Amino acid sequence: MNTRYWPAIVWALVAGACAPIAHAEDLAGYRGAELFKRFCASCHGDKGHGDGPVAPFFKVSPPDLTRIAWRHGGEFPTEQVRKTIDGREVRAPHGTREMPVWGLEFYFANPDNPLRAKEADVLVGRLVEYLRSVQQ
Numbered sequence: 001m002n003t004r005y006w007p008a009i010v011w012a013l014v015a016g017a018c019a020p021i022a023h024a025e026d027l028a029g030y031r032g033a034e035l036f037k038r039f040c041a042s043c044h045g046d047k048g049h050g051d052g053p054v055a056p057f058f059k060v061s062p063p064d065l066t067r068i069a070w071r072h073g074g075e076f077p078t079e080q081v082r083k084t085i086d087g088r089e090v091r092a093p094h095g096t097r098e099m100p101v102w103g104l105e106f107y108f109a110n111p112d113n114p115l116r117a118k119e120a121d122v123l124v125g126r127l128v129e130y131l132r133s134v135q136q
Helices: 003-023 032-039 065-071 078-086 102-109 116-133
Strands: none
Touching (some): 065 116, 078 102
8 A cells, every 4th residue: 555645544434433422422421631531642642742653654743732832932823723633724825634623523523412512612622722832
């Protein structure tokens, strides 16, 4: 098999493995660290350093999420991080998106919840706050 397809195959496996899990349960009780471990660590690593088990299969390595503020002059860019995690707002000039659209995943996680859009925003917010807490 041609190795140039590995990133797409790995992403499909990770997304496929996570998506049914997200759809099968209510995530409202998850804290930011739990959400990160469940949905982000496979690519970004348990500590967020970009060294998750599937990271070697990507053309571009996942970033070290503990250095977001450092890369932005010491300021944590809350809204930019929120939009990146959420993914529902497409930023076309930035090319293709390899990261899953977690805002949609969280939205569809609990289809019986009439407030699921708000819940998705809350879950994304928990991830943002978790990332803020692990900045070095």
